[in-house]
Amino acid sequence: xxxxxxxxxxxxxxxxxxxxxxxxxxxxxxxxxxxxxxxxxxxxxxxxxxxxxxxxxxxxxxxxxxxxxxxxxxxxxxxxxxxxxxxxxxxxxxxxxxxxxxxxxxxxxxx
Amino acid sequence: xxxxxxxxxxxxxxxxxxxxxxxxxxxxxxxxxxxxxxxxxxxxxxxxxxxxxxxxxxxxxxxxxxxxxxxxxxxxxxxxxxxxxxxxxxxxxxxxxxxxxxxxxxxxxxx
DNA sequence: AGCCTTCATCGACTATCGTCGATTCTCGAT
DNA sequence: ATCGAGAATCGACGATAGTCGATGAAGGCT
Numbered sequence: 001x002x003x004x005x006x007x008x009x010x011x012x013x014x015x016x017x018x019x020x021x022x023x024x025x026x027x028x029x030x031x032x033x034x035x036x037x038x039x040x041x042x043x044x045x046x047x048x049x050x051x052x053x054x055x056x057x058x059x060x061x062x063x064x065x066x067x068x069x070x071x072x073x074x075x076x077x078x079x080x081x082x083x084x085x086x087x088x089x090x091x092x093x094x095x096x097x098x099x100x101x102x103x104x105x106x107x108x109x110x111x
Numbered sequence: 112x113x114x115x116x117x118x119x120x121x122x123x124x125x126x127x128x129x130x131x132x133x134x135x136x137x138x139x140x141x142x143x144x145x146x147x148x149x150x151x152x153x154x155x156x157x158x159x160x161x162x163x164x165x166x167x168x169x170x171x172x173x174x175x176x177x178x179x180x181x182x183x184x185x186x187x188x189x190x191x192x193x194x195x196x197x198x199x200x201x202x203x204x205x206x207x208x209x210x211x212x213x214x215x216x217x218x219x220x221x222x
Numbered sequence: 223a224g225c226c227t228t229c230a231t232c233g234a235c236t237a238t239c240g241t242c243g244a245t246t247c248t249c250g251a252t
Numbered sequence: 253a254t255c256g257a258g259a260a261t262c263g264a265c266g267a268t269a270g271t272c273g274a275t276g277a278a279g280g281c282t
Contacts, residue, residue, distance in 0.1 A: 006161050008144040013137040024135040025270075026124040029209060033119040036210035044229055050117050057271055059230055070206075078228045078279045084210060092206030095181070098140060099147035099200055136240075155259055168241050170260055189249045189258050225281085232275070239268070246261070252254085 008101070015104040019093050022068045027053060028061045032084065035071060041081035069110050085110065119212070126215040130204050133179045138164060139172050143195065146182060152192035180221050196221065 023029060034050055035042060044062065048055045062082055065071040069088045074081045088110040093102070134140060145161055146153060155173065159166045173193055176182040180199045185192045199221040204213070 006145060006148060007163070008141050010137060010141070013140040013144070016140045017135055017137045020131045020134040021269095023131040023206065023209065024128055026121060026128045027270080029124040029127045030119050030121070032210055033124070033212060034117060037117060037212070045227090052118070053270095054272055055229075056231080056273075060270075063230085075278095078226095080229060089206045089210055094205050095134065095200045095203030098134065099143055099195060101144060101148070138240080156257095164240090165242055166259075167243075167261080171240080174260085186248095189256095191259060223282105227280080228278085230275105230277075233273095235270105235272085237268100237270080240266090242263105242265085244262085244264105246259105248259085249257090251256085 012104055015106075016093060016098055019068060019104070022064060022070055025061070027051065027057070028065060031058070031061055032065065032070065035082060035084045041074065041083040043076075043079040043081055045079065047082070123215055126217075127204060127209055130179060130215070133175060133181055136172070138162065138168070139176060142169070142172055143176065143181065146193060146195045152185065152194040154190040154192055156190070158193065 023032070030051060031047060034047065044055065044058060047062070048058045051058055062071060062073070066073055066082075069085050070092075071082045072085045074083075091105045091110045093105060096102075134143070141162060142158060145158065155166065155169060158173070159169045162169055173182060173184070177184055177193075180196050181203075182193045183196045185194075202216045202221045204216060
């Protein structure tokens, strides 16, 4: 048996890692937790006021969370409203998925 | 209602993040996947041969995985045998845990 | 039109991370 | 005691990521 048969495919490993990277930062954890407590969408300004970090930093983290569809954004006039994507929360891979070799969920499919 | 009441405690957020950081790297994903496929413990040398990265790099990643008790190590003579910690795999937080505010599992408790 | 609010983007700085080669340490064997 | 194999640690390097302030772009208001 070849060594490469033993190793998880590198591309698949990186896709898995990109999921976990999205939650591998304390500020992003706080943001998603905040969005989950308020059931309603929040504007960037509200998140900035609550999070204690700068506006550009919040915008940066929201973009990362939106890239994996963990949050959804809706433009409303001059403001952007962000909310948790429940579908993406439930398809987020678990540690058991990793060790069991479950196929990596594709972010855009979690709409 | 105070703003700090809305935000997840920073220390708790960092503990959550430390869990996800452990799996936020493709090489570590490959290592845990490799350890899970072989049911038996593997020595560092075996992991090095299969992973395709240097010995010090593998040792570094194994240390990170061992810090959150994701893998367990047993000294056997001159070699170290690593294996998956099934208990830790099942107590690893999910995305749903984060958004629901479930208390962060403490790594040393997942023995 | 002009201005103001809101957010995204840019540029720079710093800190952290992943990787490597070299060294050191721990044991077991001779 | 010495040697050698296996693994951890160290030091350095480049790359990546988080944060900030400043700037820019889009839309509402007077």
